Amino acid sequence: MTPYGSIIIEIALPVLLMLGAERFAVYRFLRTPRQVAWVQNHWWLHPNAISRARYPMGFIAVLLLHLGYPRLCFLFFTFWMITDITDGDIARKCDLHTKDGESIDPFSDKLMYSPMLVYLSWLGWLNPFVVGFFLLFDITGQASRHFTKIKAANLFGKAKTFLVVVLLIVVGLEMIYGPIPALGRTIHPLLVVCAGLAFCSTAFKLIPNYWYANILSILNLVCGLAGCWVILAGHPPVYALGLVFLGQFLDLFDGRAAERWGSTPQGELFDDVADGTSFGLTVGLIAVTAFSQLWVGILIGLLYLGAVVYRLARFVIEKRKQGILGGVETFSGLPSPAGALLVGTACVLIPSELIVGSLVVLTSLLMISRIPYAHFGRAILPKVPKIVRVLVLGAFLFLLALGVRRDQYLVPLLFAFVAALTYLASPLFWHPKKATPPE
Incomplete structure (x- = not known):
């Protein structure tokens, strides 16, 4: 079987099944006021609880990869990143949005992908200098939530998180199935774009809100x-x-x-x-x-x-x-x-x-x-x-x-x-x- 066939059977189908099951559960069990009330009354389904559950999962994913289980690591990491969609939907549909959640959710995302970025740069898959630049601004952006009024992730932060996940998927497929030219050539450009988005995400948190539109126009x-x-x-x-x-x-x-x-x-x-x-x-x-x-x-x-x-x-x-x-x-x-x-x-x-x-x-x-x-x-x-x-x-x-x-x-x-x-x-x-x- 070709690498692409193996990717479809071993990776793409399980990921699509997980995503499909998650989407079905969210739409099926959050339709009526009674279902919404049931979710609201169970603390472990609170969006903040789901976000906090992700805190150690990035480190566990790195451990699985280090122990020689790359496929299991890939699916484990993907499952927990899918829960990032789940907690957002629950917060909106069940009116469980909180100010703490605006900081907890992006912090859990950083704890998911940061250990993997560091480990992959240590293995030589990613440029350590660009990863360092990315993490510097990512950490600064998270710390800024303690002294700025803006707590929630902005557009650049959401785009950054999405592309980091894409980057890790590309690297993971290369690690599991060997060199895939169509994928491997995108690793460095994606990493550079992620670093740029991390800078923009942090910079826009420190600039007065009323200048956001002007800055976008000037850019x-x-x-x-x-x-x-x-x-x-x-x-x-x-x-x-x-x-x-x-x-x-x-x-x-x-x-x-x-x-x-x-x-x-x-x-x-x-x-x-x-x-x-x-x-x-x-x-x-x-x-x-x-x-x-x-x-x-x-x-x-x-x-x-x-x-x-x-x-x-x-x-x-x-x-x-x-x-x-x-x-x-x-x-x-x-x-x-x-x-x-x-x-x-x-x-x-x-x-x-x-x-x-x-x-x-x-x-x-x-x-x-x-x-x-x-x-x-x-x-x-x-x-x-x-x-x-x-x-x-x-x-x-x-x-x-x-x-x-x-x-x-x-x-x-x-x-x-x-x-x-x-x-x-x-x-x-x-x-x-x-x-x-x-x-």
Whole structure:
């Protein structure tokens, strides 16, 4: 049997069965008020009790690995990480959320994966310096909960925990089944990303809440400026597109950060300038490089950039006229992040200048149109089951890390291009309630 067949039978199926059993139990036994009351009256089912039960499990997993039981270690570790989903669901469904739980839960996660990271770096599977950098900021972030008002894990902390688990899964499969090129090349990029997320998670705990949205917008702006430099310096456009991807991720949350924690008077300006730079100027320059004749590329790029700028200006003007203070769930016209995703991936993937030019023109027209588009983050994403979101995000990040390691980006680019095309056609099967100004 091939290594991939063994992985499916010995690892993937047991993990899916555990996850399926956990999901079934949560949905089956937390449906009625009587069931919820029963859970509330049993201390060992309290989310904090489940989190505390994880405290020694990371050390036990390392002991199992050290004694020569890697498969048992893998399944044991996975089981206890699945309970991290369980305690969150119980806290929400049974109204058992506590202030202590905001510190206990992330601390239990750290005790789960930190011993394994240290042990694997000691064995030589992970770079000890990067692991040390990660743990330094991870420990600092946990300690900060004792003197800051923010106790719960932020977005960066949740993403960090998820990717650390993915990293340990990849290393575990390599240890059990030998070198697997498609997996092994992702280890170092994943570790570096985890270290970066640990830094961001800690930094955002020490910064005033009302600056969160501005920082996300400024980071988006930095991505856009860096993408422009990549193009002007003659580097492959795919690197600039990668920076646009990162900017889109940041842009997905800056509006909601402003709604939740407030912002400064300059917040809206930061957001507009960042979006215009990343999704307009950078992608416009990418479009210029897609054409053999410079004047054609400049013309197409200016057309696209003009559509983005017009769209952003129209949104601000009409939003102020209507007195809309928060975010919107429906846009008039294709949102600029979606337009940037479609145009950027098309310019990098498609060799035909005619097809690329047609897509750029179509995208520009859709952005300035009044066709209603649902907000991806507010209207579409919440309707997707959480487990599906996690699996899709994990698959995309894995493909992206693999592409970075091998400098081959075809698969993640196709993934993004299909997603952009699907969203472009979404008004055909998604009918928003009421159109509001474009973003």
